[in-house]
Amino acid sequence: MASGGQRSMASALLFLNLIMYVVVAAIAGWAINYSIDESRNSLQVVTPPVRLFPIYFPIGNLATGFFVIFSLIAGVVGISTSLTGLHDVNQGLPANMMSAAAAALVTWTLTLLAMGLACKEISVSWRPASLRTLEAFTIILAGTQLLCAASLHAGAHAAILTTPIGGRV
Numbered sequence: 001m002a003s004g005g006q007r008s009m010a011s012a013l014l015f016l017n018l019i020m021y022v023v024v025a026a027i028a029g030w031a032i033n034y035s036i037d038e039s040r041n042s043l044q045v046v047t048p049p050v051r052l053f054p055i056y057f058p059i060g061n062l063a064t065g066f067f068v069i070f071s072l073i074a075g076v077v078g079i080s081t082s083l084t085g086l087h088d089v090n091q092g093l094p095a096n097m098m099s100a101a102a103a104a105l106v107t108w109t110l111t112l113l114a115m116g117l118a119c120k121e122i123s124v125s126w127r128p129a130s131l132r133t134l135e136a137f138t139i140i141l142a143g144t145q146l147l148c149a150a151s152l153h154a155g156a157h158a159a160i161l162t163t164p165i166g167g168r169v
Helices: 004-045 048-052 064-091 094-124 129-162
Strands: none
Touching (some): 004 064, 064 094, 064 129
């Protein structure tokens, strides 16, 4: 079993990330819904190259479409990773801890991709408050997911060290 310190820290970070990923997925889902509803009206007044752009969002700038889609993907994967990670950490076996740590690393890479697109969107131009909120949550999640992955790896290492090795004799 993993030691109590790493398990409680990992559980707290997983729960915090679960709440934040739900917020990210909800805002990104709203942005996609808004884009689908409003793109017909806004595409009538833009120049032809923008009409040919496959991911056009009437809010934000040209980086917004990619940012929102990757934020939604990172949010959904983060929710599933946090839920399964909470289950794995509660069991505390080395195999479960390693599974949670590996899933946390995959989620962290997706969150880093969304964070990079958020930084690009910030550098391009002005955005409405809803997108600034999504950017802030994505950037904060990149840090908390890194801490979560590190605590899960530490918990997995502690679980491996404290588990007696049994075998055939």
